[in-house]
Amino acid sequence: MKHKNFTQKWLGLQDSNKFLKIVCGFLLCVNLILVIGVLNTEKLVVLIPQGLSEQADIAQNKASEGYKKSWGMYAATLLGNITPENADFILSSLNDMVTPDIKLLLNDQVRADLQTLKEERVSSTFEVKKVSYEPETDKVFVTGKHWITGVGAKSASSAQTFEFKIDIRNYAPVISHLALYEGEAKIVAVVKRDAAKEQTKKDQENGK
Template sequence: PPTLSETAEVSRNQATQPYLESWGLYLAELMGNVTPGNVSFIRVAIEPLLSPAVYQQVVDALEIQARQIREDRVTLKFQPRQVEYEYETGHVFVTGYSLVSGPSGDEQRQTRTYEFDIDIEQYRPKLSWMDTYEGQARTKRVREKLTQEQNRRVNDANQN
């Protein structure tokens, strides 16, 4: 991957953390910086990385995003700030700032996370699942903590 900055290893069906994090960063930077002018380029760049399970979903999302950008006359930028690999799930989380600027030049910033499941098939990365959402990475630890808080609230409500 173009963003690989340290030694990594790849075998037929697996890869080390730096390799997977690099591919996650590359994908987040591509998908987070879509414009009507570059959507075709981005589609060509990521199509070989998409597994059949997510191919149509990702391509449709890119087209919808480009259409909305064109209609709303806005510019979207993604500035990554953190890349995290979660061993338990094998997911790569790329968190950063999503910047939206309109025709008037006003810019809105929000924290956004891209979450990927990147498999290795015949030495090649394949994106087998992805999600993007506002806020910090929803790692397994974060999801468990949210579930515990939710259960505590339900228990508190039932006792009252």
């Protein structure tokens, strides 16, 4: 009788041991999956950009609207307020966050602007008034007032817009598109409106 009870208990322990092994194996697989998931999860950094009230999120190769707007405003502020004294600082600040082709364009343009400022003994000032983002084109538009100041004189201000496309590469912003023009931001609606006006003008001229 005792031998029979012992055998039953032993078999029961073996069954329990098998069950525990299965459970342990299952938990090990779950933990392994969780570890792989954590390692492969893209990190997200949350920032509050200086000068903007909205939150900005950045991951390895993408960023939120707020983050791109903050960098667009930063770049426009630097480029719009170049003087012979701060030109080297501005170039060094922006050269690491632009593509090679824009870097060449930027250096040439800044050098040309500096030469003009020195010859005419004036300084350029840009005051940001509006920063906007267009999801359709992934572009940032920084519009503001621009004026030239000379010795004892100041020109009338004019509207000016900086247009950027900012990519994210390994958490760092990279300007892949840069344009500067007078007037309001050339968002898709404005471009279509201007194109329609131009087409209407051509049609009227051809109809004469």
